[in-house]
Amino acid sequence: AKEHGKSSVSVYDTARQAASLEVMALQNELQRAIDGGELVLHFQPTIDLASRTVTGFEALVRWQHPERGLVGPAEFIPMAERSGLVVPLGSWVLREACRAAVTMGEGDDAPSMGVNVSSQQLVRPGFVEEVARVLRESGLRSQRLVLEVTESVLLDDFEAAERALNGLRAIGVSIAIDDFGTGYSSLSYLSQLPVDILKVDKSFIDRVCAEDHSASVTLAILEMSRSLRLQTVAEGVETLEQAAWLEERACGRGQGFLWSRPVPLADARALLLRPLED
Numbered sequence: 001a002k003e004h005g006k007s008s009v010s011v012y013d014t015a016r017q018a019a020s021l022e023v024m025a026l027q028n029e030l031q032r033a034i035d036g037g038e039l040v041l042h043f044q045p046t047i048d049l050a051s052r053t054v055t056g057f058e059a060l061v062r063w064q065h066p067e068r069g070l071v072g073p074a075e076f077i078p079m080a081e082r083s084g085l086v087v088p089l090g091s092w093v094l095r096e097a098c099r100a101a102v103t104m105g106e107g108d109d110a111p112s113m114g115v116n117v118s119s120q121q122l123v124r125p126g127f128v129e130e131v132a133r134v135l136r137e138s139g140l141r142s143q144r145l146v147l148e149v150t151e152s153v154l155l156d157d158f159e160a161a162e163r164a165l166n167g168l169r170a171i172g173v174s175i176a177i178d179d180f181g182t183g184y185s186s187l188s189y190l191s192q193l194p195v196d197i198l199k200v201d202k203s204f205i206d207r208v209c210a211e212d213h214s215a216s217v218t219l220a221i222l223e224m225s226r227s228l229r230l231q232t233v234a235e236g237v238e239t240l241e242q243a244a245w246l247e248e249r250a251c252g253r254g255q256g257f258l259w260s261r262p263v264p265l266a267d268a269r270a271l272l273l274r275p276l277e278d
């Protein structure tokens with residue numbers, strides 16, 4: 001293997017150079033997309049399981065790429081996080097989502113709007129002030145905004161995250177823990193932080209009717225949620241069987257393809273006007 005070492009290193013270097021050039025080109029393209037209006041939001045409803053009505057939406061970003069068509073976030077969010085572009089991208093998403101929410105109604109029963117926030121955004125000085133300003137400029141009541149963070153945010157820099165979450169609570173914004181159950185979940189941090197909603201990760205919901213392990217994890221999360229007086233949203237509900245299982249166990253809300261995929265704003269608004277078919 002030793003005599004092949006040199007040539008394999010240079011092959012590796014060439015590949016790595018090509019890869020980093022590709023990454024740089026992609027970063028430039030994404031920066032242009034943010035500035036040039038190539039990003040779009042789709043909205044997926046969350047459903048009250050007892051009444052089967054829409055309680056809110058989650059804003060999910062897509063990239064309307066001139067050559068590649070509609071590109072999903074899995075293909076550019078990781079790179080945006082590595083390059084720091086997730087900060088300007090996140091600012092754009094927050095502003096657009098709040099503007100969209102205002103067009104969905106304004107009364108007491110108007111739907112909530114969930115926005116995904118990456119840890120870089122959350123712990124940056126000035127984030128709470130940015131959220132307050134976007135709410136003011138859009139005219140959205142703070143009670144309607146839900147910021148979704150993953151558990152890993154809390155591992156990265158717990159104190160900065162805690163400070164930001166407390167600041168957000170103080171201005172009336174709700175906090176959801178996204179993909180709950182997949183990361184470092186601890187009762188002590190949950191009771192310590194101003195969290196309002198747990199979103200149970202899709203991987204458990206997928207097998208909730210088929211496998212004891214997923215069912216027990218989901219039950220444990222529902223129990224914990226109840227004792228901490230949090231709301232629970234089951235993510236990735238695809239079948240009526242899953243919806244019934246969750247409703248029987250008093251899970252408050254669900255989100256998933258059973259009711260709707262993420263859709264453009266006009267279609268999301270239409271969902272508010274007619275009863276859901278499921």
Ligand code: C2E
Pocket residue numbers: 044059060061072073074077086090093116117118178179235236237238255256257258262
């Ligand atoms: P997430 O926050 O967990 O969002 C839920 C994802 O699950 C969405 O994928 C949604 O389309 C998908 N989903 C919902 N219900 C179902 C279902 O019943 N079946 C299946 N198979 N999938 C379902 P999407 O839109 O591709 O987003 C993927 C991830 O990208 C999101 O996961 C989130 O982590 C990230 N993301 C999306 N928008 C943003 C954003 O604006 N900012 C940041 N930082 N991340 C974002």
Ligand code: CA
Pocket residue numbers: 058116148178
């Ligand atoms: Ca989310």
Ligand code: CA
Pocket residue numbers: 178179199201235
């Ligand atoms: Ca999630």
Ligand code: CA
Pocket residue numbers: 179
């Ligand atoms: Ca996820």
